[in-house]
Amino acid sequence: MNHSLFDLTGKTALVTGGSKGLGKAMARIFAEAGADVFISSRSAEELQAAATEIGEGLTIKVEWMVADMSDRAQVRALAAEAEMRFGKVDILVNNAGINNPQAIDEITDEIWDRNVEVDLTSVMALTRALVPGMKARKWGRVIHISSVLGVGGRLKRNVYCACKAALIGLARASALDLGPYGITVNCLCPGPFLTDMPGKLLSAEEKQYFADRTALKRWAAPRELAGPALLLASEAGSYITGEAIVVDGGAAVNTL
Numbered sequence: 001m002n003h004s005l006f007d008l009t010g011k012t013a014l015v016t017g018g019s020k021g022l023g024k025a026m027a028r029i030f031a032e033a034g035a036d037v038f039i040s041s042r043s044a045e046e047l048q049a050a051a052t053e054i055g056e057g058l059t060i061k062v063e064w065m066v067a068d069m070s071d072r073a074q075v076r077a078l079a080a081e082a083e084m085r086f087g088k089v090d091i092l093v094n095n096a097g098i099n100n101p102q103a104i105d106e107i108t109d110e111i112w113d114r115n116v117e118v119d120l121t122s123v124m125a126l127t128r129a130l131v132p133g134m135k136a137r138k139w140g141r142v143i144h145i146s147s148v149l150g151v152g153g154r155l156k157r158n159v160y161c162a163c164k165a166a167l168i169g170l171a172r173a174s175a176l177d178l179g180p181y182g183i184t185v186n187c188l189c190p191g192p193f194l195t196d197m198p199g200k201l202l203s204a205e206e207k208q209y210f211a212d213r214t215a216l217k218r219w220a221a222p223r224e225l226a227g228p229a230l231l232l233a234s235e236a237g238s239y240i241t242g243e244a245i246v247v248d249g250g251a252a253v254n255t256l
């Protein structure tokens with residue numbers, strides 16, 4: 001990394017869901033930019049492998065912790081552990097998420113509650129826990145991973161669309177709370193990225209349809225979210241706050 005605006009030397013970043021997909025790609029770019037990186041998910045095995053990959057060829061520190069974002073006590077423990085091991089968290093990426101497709105009249109209370117807990121409430125709880133340290137240091141970057149489905153809709157994605165839209169509202173409100181303390185809060189809204197999540201959910205026809213909807217006529221690689229994340233995490237993005245940045249290859253503007 002050779003431009004000082006994007007340099008994260010001396011910073012520490014916590015990326016939830018950093019064991020694979022978009023979280024791992026964002027954690028790697030932060031590490032390449034010089035940050036120490038802390039990642040979490042529910043799988044020790046995957047976290048261990050991801051930590052090795054993220055730190056490969058670099059001298060920064062990569063650590064990990066198993067934490068289930070559906071459990072409020074584990075969310076609190078994750079925040080405490082990250083601050084204890086690294087001394088501070090400067091950059092928080094709320095990336096862990098799940099997607100259980102159901103039509104409005106098929107949603108069970110259990111599916112609704114679990115999705116809201118992981119995709120929305122844990123984001124509030126983790127941010128709330130880490131903001132006091134950022135305020136004291138007068139510097140912080142909070143990035144929620146919403147979705148292009150947070151600004152639009154899709155059939156059978158009721159709870160997912162609701163949570164991803166709510167993250168945008170949360171970011172806007174907390175950007176106003178935290179701006180006076182030098183903390184920015186933004187959302188990234190990815191379109192179709194090739195990770196396990198759409199890999200498991202979509203048929204071959206749906207995958208082709210998603211590619212066709214984009215201007216670029218293809219799915220994105222996880223690494224293609226890393227640049228926008230680095231912009232928001234670094235000095236390069238110091239005057240961007242309360243925003244929801246769509247990174248979707250032009251899918252959302254394709255309305256007809």
Ligand SMILES: NC(=O)c1ccc[n+]([C@@H]2O[C@H](COP(=O)([O-])OP(=O)(O)OC[C@H]3O[C@@H](n4cnc5c(N)ncnc54)[C@H](OP(=O)(O)O)[C@@H]3O)[C@@H](O)[C@H]2O)c1
Pocket residue numbers: 016017018019020021022023040041042043046067068069070095096097098099118145146147148189190191192193194195196197198
């Ligand atoms: N891929 C896309 O096209 C796309 C588009 C728009 C938005 N997004 C959003 O981007 C984020 C990352 O998605 P992805 O595509 O990279 O998905 P992914 O490959 O399935 O990765 C999801 C990550 O979240 C973790 N996770 C899931 N449930 C968790 C829980 N209860 N507690 C802790 N960690 C949990 C997973 O690890 P474990 O399962 O091992 O815990 C994994 O590390 C999500 O918020 C997703 O909604 C993705």
